[in-house]
Amino acid sequence: MGKFYRLFQAPRTVFCVICCILVTILSCPALAAPDSVFTVEGVSVDVTAENAAAAREQAFAEAQTMAFQQLADRLLSGNQMKYFVMPEASAVSLMIKDFEITQEQLSNVRYVGTYTFRFQGDVVRNYLGSNGFSYTDVGSKPVLVLPFYQWGSRFILWDEDNPWLKAWGMTRLSRGLVPVIIPIGDAQDVSDIGDQEALTFDPEKLTDMTARYNAGEAVIMVASPEWSRNAEDTTSQFPEKLIVTIYRTANGVPDFSDKLEITNQTLSGEETIFTKAVEQSRQNLQQVWKDQTLVNAAQGNILIAKVRFSSMQEWVETQKKLRRVQGINDMKLLSLSQGDASVQLRFQGTEDRLRLALAQADMTLGHPQSNYRNNPYRHTGDSYDPPLSAPVYDLYINKYVSPY
Structure with a gap:
């Protein structure tokens, strides 16, 4: 009987040791995760001065200012950018986490360089919030753009003569809050959506295609050219006007946007x-996303989520994902048992915004399980504790939950 007890006790002991380690880790301040939203790449400068050292110093000052201008344009809405005033270079310097020179050329009096700047997310948020700006700090999963070109009733997508597709292929599409992917047009792509299926696509095939490119959504963009009345050849010159109609497909149908x-x-x-x-x-894609995710510094919220898992590996993966979700400021472990954990999340904005941010990490926040009057996960003595009536939400990684 004693041997059986020890065999039974060993897994429990191991689990308890693991729990202690995880509790220690999660009780520490939130770990900083790489945040591409606050990284600005490809900042190019070309400066001539009295000598190379002076040119380089001046170039760096200009580059960091240009980088922060690009960052502000990324985080703020178009309307708020009208009122944005660039801070002094000294103030910008305090917001930089680190930088990298990706390319440079020097002469006696000239400096040409390209920089990447990584800004401190919390410091930038505080700066924008203290100046009365709403901002977004949540990046979208890539969007799969399908650029259809239309003449009258005829559509083309995969044809090599599609100038609309060519234009997308010539553009750097990874920058900004909403990265864009253009399909390569292989046999599987052509099978999933044909030239004449811009508005009559098969939703299951399009979903498969979107998943194959690891995109969050497919967006159909139909470009219709209009030539001037005096144009003799409408196949070899640029049109006078181009009308682009945008359709979202998240609901399985082409929804006009x-x-x-x-x-x-x-x-x-x-x-x-x-x-x-x-x-x-x-x-347009960037602005639509900003409208969904803008927040101001005063919109702080807290909720409690229950995470169910079938293995410690699944639980560890969940933690890693949560710590990389943009828009979550802090996470605290409230309880951990052999099969589920309860965590407290601090975040900016509404629950819908949090759901959207989690969705970009392939996670889902369910609706409240119930409204606990005596919340079993409540801690005391913490200024961020939720009220006793705080509801508890289900939270899970999508791949571990069957859709059926």
Whole structure:
């Protein structure tokens, strides 16, 4: 009987040791996770001064200011950018976590360099919030853009003569809150959605295609050209106007989202009407996302979530994911047993915003289980403790829960 007791007791002992380790880890301040939202890449400067050292110093000052300007444009809405005033370079320096010079060239009086800047998320949030700005600090999963080109009733997507597809392929699409992916057009892609299926696609096939590219959603963008009346050849020149109609597909049908009109009169430099349309379409995706995720510094919230797991590996994976979710400020372990854990999450904004942020990490926050008058997970003596009536939510990684 004693041997049996020891065999039975060993797993419990191991589990308790693991629990103690995990409790210690989770009781520590939140670990900083890489945050691409606050990273600005490809900042290029070209400065000439009295000598190379002076040029380099001036270039760095200009680069960090340019980087923060790009970051502000990323985090703030278009309307708020109208009122944004760049801080002094000294103030910007205090918000930089680190930087990297990815390319540089020097002469006696000239410096040409390209930088990557990583800003301190909390410091940037505090700066924007203290100046009265709402901001977004949540990045979206990539969006799969399907650029259909339409002549009359005819659509083309995969045809090599699709100028709309070519324009997307020539653009760097990884920047910003909403990264964009363009499909490669292989046999599987062509099978999943055909040239004539812009508005009649098979939702199951499109879902499979979206998952294959690890995107959060497919967005259909139909570009319709309009030529001037004097145009003799409408197949070899740029149109006078391009109308882009945007459809979202998250609900399994083409839901109209917006319509953009781009004309030749709006072009500058080496832009074509197609590259301009790509730029404006991407701005539209960014703005829609900002509208869903904007928050101000005063919108702090707390909730309690129950995480069920079938193995310690699943629980450890859940912790890692939670610590990398943009929009969660802190996580505290309240209880841990052999099969479930309860955590307290501090976050900015509404529950819907938190759900959206978790969805980008392939996690789901369920609706409240019940409204506990005597919450079993409540701690005392913590200024962030929720009230006794705080509800408890189910939280899980999608791949561990069957949809059926």
